[in-house]
Amino acid sequence: MTKDIDRRTVLKGFTLGAFALGSVVSLGSLLEIITFPNGQKAALARGVILADKSLCSGCRICEMVCANFNSAGRNSDSLSLLLLEKDYLRGDYQPKVCHQCADPPCLKACPVTALQIDRQRGTYARVIDERACIGCQKCVDACQRYFRPSRPRFDPEKHRTVKCHLCFGDPQCVKFCPLGVLRLERSEKGLLVGYPIIQED
Amino acid sequence: MTPKGGWVGKILRVDLTTGKVSVTSTFDYVPKFLGGRGLGAKICWDEVPPEVGAFDPENRLILATGPLQGTLAPTSGRFTVLGKAPQTAPTESFCRSGVGGHFAPELKWAGFDALIIQGKAPKPVYLWISDQRAEILDATRLWGLDTYQAQQMIWKLHGWKTRVMVIGRAGENRSRIACILTDTGDASGQGGFGGVMGSKNLKAIAVRGTGSVPVARPKALMEITHHIHKLFARKPSHSDPYQPEEKNFKYNIWGGGYGRGSLSLLPGELLDLCQDPSSGYSQIPDGCFACPVSCRSRVKGPDITPGVAFCAQSYMYLESMVHQPEKGYSKITWQAAKLGDLLGINAYELMAIVPWLSDCYREKLITEEETGLPLNEIGSWNFASKLLHKIANREGLGDLLAEGGQRAAAKLGGKAEKLSFMYYPRAGNFGGYREHWVYLGGFPTGYAIPSLALMWVLDNRDALVSHSYIAMLWGAAFTIGQNALTAVPEKIFPALKTAMKVAYGSEEAAEFLHADGKNLNWKWAAPVVKRYHEHSLLKDSYILCDVLFPYLFNANSADHAGDPSLESRIYSAVTGIEMSLEESYGQGEMLCTLERALAVRDGRTRKDDILHDLYFEKEDAGGRKYIREDLERAKSEYYRLMGWDVNSGIPTAAILERLGLKEVTAGLQKRGLPEVKS
Numbered sequence: 001m002t003k004d005i006d007r008r009t010v011l012k013g014f015t016l017g018a019f020a021l022g023s024v025v026s027l028g029s030l031l032e033i034i035t036f037p038n039g040q041k042a043a044l045a046r047g048v049i050l051a052d053k054s055l056c057s058g059c060r061i062c063e064m065v066c067a068n069f070n071s072a073g074r075n076s077d078s079l080s081l082l083l084l085e086k087d088y089l090r091g092d093y094q095p096k097v098c099h100q101c102a103d104p105p106c107l108k109a110c111p112v113t114a115l116q117i118d119r120q121r122g123t124y125a126r127v128i129d130e131r132a133c134i135g136c137q138k139c140v141d142a143c144q145r146y147f148r149p150s151r152p153r154f155d156p157e158k159h160r161t162v163k164c165h166l167c168f169g170d171p172q173c174v175k176f177c178p179l180g181v182l183r184l185e186r187s188e189k190g191l192l193v194g195y196p197i198i199q200e201d
Numbered sequence: 202m203t204p205k206g207g208w209v210g211k212i213l214r215v216d217l218t219t220g221k222v223s224v225t226s227t228f229d230y231v232p233k234f235l236g237g238r239g240l241g242a243k244i245c246w247d248e249v250p251p252e253v254g255a256f257d258p259e260n261r262l263i264l265a266t267g268p269l270q271g272t273l274a275p276t277s278g279r280f281t282v283l284g285k286a287p288q289t290a291p292t293e294s295f296c297r298s299g300v301g302g303h304f305a306p307e308l309k310w311a312g313f314d315a316l317i318i319q320g321k322a323p324k325p326v327y328l329w330i331s332d333q334r335a336e337i338l339d340a341t342r343l344w345g346l347d348t349y350q351a352q353q354m355i356w357k358l359h360g361w362k363t364r365v366m367v368i369g370r371a372g373e374n375r376s377r378i379a380c381i382l383t384d385t386g387d388a389s390g391q392g393g394f395g396g397v398m399g400s401k402n403l404k405a406i407a408v409r410g411t412g413s414v415p416v417a418r419p420k421a422l423m424e425i426t427h428h429i430h431k432l433f434a435r436k437p438s439h440s441d442p443y444q445p446e447e448k449n450f451k452y453n454i455w456g457g458g459y460g461r462g463s464l465s466l467l468p469g470e471l472l473d474l475c476q477d478p479s480s481g482y483s484q485i486p487d488g489c490f491a492c493p494v495s496c497r498s499r500v501k502g503p504d505i506t507p508g509v510a511f512c513a514q515s516y517m518y519l520e521s522m523v524h525q526p527e528k529g530y531s532k533i534t535w536q537a538a539k540l541g542d543l544l545g546i547n548a549y550e551l552m553a554i555v556p557w558l559s560d561c562y563r564e565k566l567i568t569e570e571e572t573g574l575p576l577n578e579i580g581s582w583n584f585a586s587k588l589l590h591k592i593a594n595r596e597g598l599g600d601l602l603a604e605g606g607q608r609a610a611a612k613l614g615g616k617a618e619k620l621s622f623m624y625y626p627r628a629g630n631f632g633g634y635r636e637h638w639v640y641l642g643g644f645p646t647g648y649a650i651p652s653l654a655l656m657w658v659l660d661n662r663d664a665l666v667s668h669s670y671i672a673m674l675w676g677a678a679f680t681i682g683q684n685a686l687t688a689v690p691e692k693i694f695p696a697l698k699t700a701m702k703v704a705y706g707s708e709e710a711a712e713f714l715h716a717d718g719k720n721l722n723w724k725w726a727a728p729v730v731k732r733y734h735e736h737s738l739l740k741d742s743y744i745l746c747d748v749l750f751p752y753l754f755n756a757n758s759a760d761h762a763g764d765p766s767l768e769s770r771i772y773s774a775v776t777g778i779e780m781s782l783e784e785s786y787g788q789g790e791m792l793c794t795l796e797r798a799l800a801v802r803d804g805r806t807r808k809d810d811i812l813h814d815l816y817f818e819k820e821d822a823g824g825r826k827y828i829r830e831d832l833e834r835a836k837s838e839y840y841r842l843m844g845w846d847v848n849s850g851i852p853t854a855a856i857l858e859r860l861g862l863k864e865v866t867a868g869l870q871k872r873g874l875p876e877v878k879s
Contacts, residue, residue: 054485055437055442055485056485057485057486057487057488057495058487058488059488059489059490059491059492059493059495060303060488060490060491061273061488061491061492061493064272064273064491065273065423065426067273067413068272068273068416068419068422068423069419069423071413072419073206073415073416073417073418073419073422074413074414074415074416075271075272075273075413075414075415075416076271076310076411076412076413076414077306077310078310078411078412078413079413086361087361088303088361088384088385089349089352089353089384089385089507089508090501090507091385091485091487091499091501091507091508091509172423175427176426176427176430177436178430178434178436178488178492178493178494178495179436179437179442179486179488179495180436180437180439180446
């Protein structure tokens with residue numbers, strides 16, 4: 001019994017620690033790097049797409065413009081990097097966007113470091129280097145543990161996994177959304193979003 | 202030349218009698234016949250001769266998409282249902298019906314550009330299409346379910362991403378006014394193709410695809426799409442999803458007087474509830490696939506059927522607003538509309554049947570006892586639910602009404618039939634479709650406009666005049682602070698001039714009255730209607746939405762000039778085929794002649810292109826009349842412009858040759874249609 005309590009206290013300590021570190025990152029703006037107990041370092045994304053589902057009309061322009069832009073004109077909802085979950089009957093429409101997680105499970109799972117952080121474009125988005133990807137779909141599985149459906153998506157035709165890269169800083173879904181459901185939140189300090197701050201959606 | 206984009210290349214053919222599924226190439230038909238309505242017309246020409254009745258197994262139910270479906274192209278969620286239509290009265294004939302929603306892209310992603318269904322299944326079945334495969338599955342347990350329940354069952358089986366075209370009780374009972382519904386409110390209504398599905402024992406078509414549609418010039422498509430978004434819509438202001446963030450911006454649909462979600466609920470009980478956040482009722486704009494405007498609203502609440510309803514569908518039972526004026530658009534109005542959807546009855550037809558029954562009751566031609574309907578309380582829930590169930594189940598008078606208003610009226614004969622002429626304007630053998638703005642402002646009020654009368658006599662269903670041409674008139678009315686019911690024609694001419702020049706080639710086309718104000722000016726009727734037909738055929742063949750296209754009136758600019766080239770530019774971007782505006786009009790003309798040939802083969806001639814006497818007797822709100830001789834002259838001019846024989850209205854061999862429709866010449870000659878030989 002005591003042992004149990006001990007363990008729980010220790011865990012609590014860890015969690016508090018993580019939170020404290022998080023606050024330092026967001027408030028202090030000194031660090032762009034979040035460090036986790038396992039030693040993994042990941043620069044925070046400087047942009048993330050947020051969705052207000054209460055306005056969504058379910059037109060799926062976001063999905064189409066994403067697929068059209070990012071897959072050389074192959075228009076399809078299965079190649080779109082954000083997904084619209086729709087309950088047609090009850091009229092509940094939810095755009096599911098990539099959170100550009102603070103501690104990205106997909107990035108950690110990649111065995112060939114195809115998943116990288118896009119420093120070059122300055123978005124610090126979690127992106128997949130198409131040349132390096134081997135199509136093992138481990139990132140898909142990793143994301144799926146928390147967020148369903150998985151945000152990285154497998155393109156069977158090219159045998160590569162693709163994921164949201166914020167369209168090099170100008171997300172087309174945000175630009176084209178006719179109802180203003182989607183918006184791009186930016187911060188030069190980095191945004192503490194996605195996993196582990198939220199662990200499901 | 203094979204298009205580089207837009208098509209996935211296969212047409213699926215399902216024979217329900219034998220259970221055989223086969224595939225043919227789309228490129229047997231396109232790009233020559235463009236797609237959608239043109240593609241379907243060609244298939245009908247090849248496969249549905251006049252001897253085949255609408256409910257015969259040999260009739261084809263064709264679901265045709267166009268090159269734009271399943272892509273980013275604005276309003277590319279639409280597709281067309283075609284075949285021999287049971288609703289056309291008294292002679293069943295070729296007809297088309299457009300559907301919005303999200304079904305079309307799913308069909309393309311599943312790998313099929315079109316679907317041809319023939320034969321008759323021995324027992325109730327549904328069709329399951331997914332990624333290049335099609336299966337005919339048992340639907341015994343779906344038979345008899347309403348359209349929502351059947352879809353829910355299919356979603357349980359095949360996943361929520363599956364889109365379903367489904368019929369209700371009305372379709373199962375082969376009603377001639379049954380619709381095919383998808384999701385909560387998008388339906389193929391006109392034509393009565395729900396009954397065709399029922400006659401084939403086909404309850405539903407379920408589709409799910411994970412493939413993709415190639416676009417030839419993705420960057421160009423994004424540019425034109427962004428341009429069109431800017432023309433038609435703005436993001437909403439944060440406090441109200443219905444208001445554009447840019448204050449004075451007008452959503453450019455129907456001349457700018459309507460906007461996002463604007464044709465669902467009218468003022469009244471239900472709208473008040475939706476605007477009260479604590480009530481539990483709500484309405485939010487709801488978009489068809491890839492549409493920037495979202496002209497519909499989805500409505501939900503604790504004790505109403507949730508879903509979308511739009512225009513005719515949500516206004517199906519406005520009698521309830523007369524019955525209970527203090528409530529305005531009430532829960533009853535909404536529930537009646539949704540009951541029509543659940544049972545799968547064409548709301549547009551009900552909008553003629555209900556007032557016609559009311560007229561008959563007033564004239565003491567029908568009684569409550571013999572009909573079993575509470576006719577003295579038309580407008581109540583009791584009446585609506587009894588009437589709709591009777592129609593869907595074909596009980597008593599409902600059996601007659603399920604044949605459609607015009608056929609029912611003809612059966613009753615005498616005065617009842619005469620009363621129906623007000624709702625079914627076209628005389629001759631190819632009527633059966635409800636009045637739809639024969640006048641600006643509607644019949645019997647409003648103003649006579651020559652082009653509208655000519656559109657009406659020539660169409661093979663209701664002329665879709667509330668879109669394209671009339672949208673310009675409405676737009677002009679809105680710019681002077683009036684609307685369709687109040688605008689005086691002379692006053693709207695100035696606002697129309699530039700727009701008319703761009704759309705129809707002359708500023709003069711705006712003046713449909715002579716300067717004396719006493720007589721209609723028929724001079725421009727024929728050329729305007731020819732161009733209107735070209736616009737319609739093109740829009741329905743690329744498949745874009747009627748509400749946005751053709752774009753002829755800009756409510757946000759000073760000269761109001763539209764841009765009819767948008768459609769062909771989208772087409773070029775998606776398919777990679779260069780298509781100039783002039784070229785596209787030529788294609789429209791060709792498809793219009795093909796549709797005419799289909800009607801002609803079913804027996805249509807010049808004498809079927811006529812309105813009932815009533816429309817030449819009544820004076821409009823300005824004291825003017827349609828004069829029969831004027832209309833006949835305009836018809837002659839129209840036939841001449843189209844290269845059809847003036848005496849019979851039948852396309853000549855010369856024009857068919859020029860349009861590259863040789864097989865049509867041969868087909869018509871085989872049936873001894875002498876005019877074609879000339």
